[in-house]
Amino acid sequence: SQQGEEDPQALSIQEGENATMNCSYKTSINNLQWYRQNSGRGLVHLILIRSNEREKHSGRLRVTLDTSKKSSSLLITASRAADTASYFCATDESFKTIFGAGTRLFVKA
Amino acid sequence: DSGVTQTPKHLITATGQRVTLRCSPRSGDLSVYWYQQSLDQGLQFLIQYYNGEERAKGNILERFSAQQFPDLHSELNLSSLELGDSALYFCASSVGGGSGNEQFFGPGTRLTVL
Numbered sequence: 670s671q672q673g674e675e676d677p678q679a680l681s682i683q684e685g686e687n688a689t690m691n692c693s694y695k696t697s698i699n700n701l702q703w704y705r706q707n708s709g710r711g712l713v714h715l716i717l718i719r720s721n722e723r724e725k726h727s728g729r730l731r732v733t734l735d736t737s738k739k740s741s742s743l744l745i746t747a748s749r750a751a752d753t754a755s756y757f758c759a760t761d762e763s764f765k766t767i768f769g770a771g772t773r774l775f776v777k778a
Numbered sequence: 779d780s781g782v783t784q785t786p787k788h789l790i791t792a793t794g795q796r797v798t799l800r801c802s803p804r805s806g807d808l809s810v811y812w813y814q815q816s817l818d819q820g821l822q823f824l825i826q827y828y829n830g831e832e833r834a835k836g837n838i839l840e841r842f843s844a845q846q847f848p849d850l851h852s853e854l855n856l857s858s859l860e861l862g863d864s865a866l867y868f869c870a871s872s873v874g875g876g877s878g879n880e881q882f883f884g885p886g887t888r889l890t891v892l
Contacts, residue, residue, distance in 0.1 A: 702880070710886070764834035765836045
């Protein structure tokens with residue numbers, strides 16, 4: 670079963686716009702991670718947020734975590750065509766890393 | 779380049795056959811993870827090894843087995859292959875074995891079962 674579920678499943682925006690993706694999970698977590706995958710390639714780690722953190726920034730990425738709602742969001746600001754990829758949230762459940770179904774982001778130049 | 783290598787890149791085989799996928803983790807990483815990615819099932823965690831010992835087991839079929847060797851490379855063995863086993867198989871590695879470790883993914887092995 671999926672621990673994290675992303676929403677929306679797909680998102681298409683213009684270059685320069687912001688993209689927001691959401692992730693919901695079911696059980697208590699110690700941390701939540703976001704990964705990116707370019708088509709058919711290996712995943713790349715973007716950012717980790719711990720359960721005692723509410724917000725974290727890394728470059729154009731902003732991640733929030735609301736443990737009371739069991740949800741997280743990833744915001745990519747000033748998107749670029751190169752941001753076109755799938756984005757996944759991941760949580761740990763008894764040492765098993767559980768990935769959500771992912772959000773497919775398409776940024777039009 | 780993540781530093782994780784996987785061989786082979788592509789594998790085409792027939793139903794009923796057995797294959798072995800190989801993974802070399804990043805230098806210094808003690809944990810190795812295996813994942814299966816397919817269109818209908820998404821990215822599924824299969825198994826994790828830490829310093830040669832099995833750490834966690836996910837949705838890994840009995841027909842599949844894995845091990846991590848003393849030099850820390852890992853192999854995933856898939857036997858009695860079925861059409862539904864066609865997928866991308868990823869290996870990832872991390873320094874530690876616990877929660878919250880950044881995982882570095884290899885380029886994957888694309889398995890096609892005909």
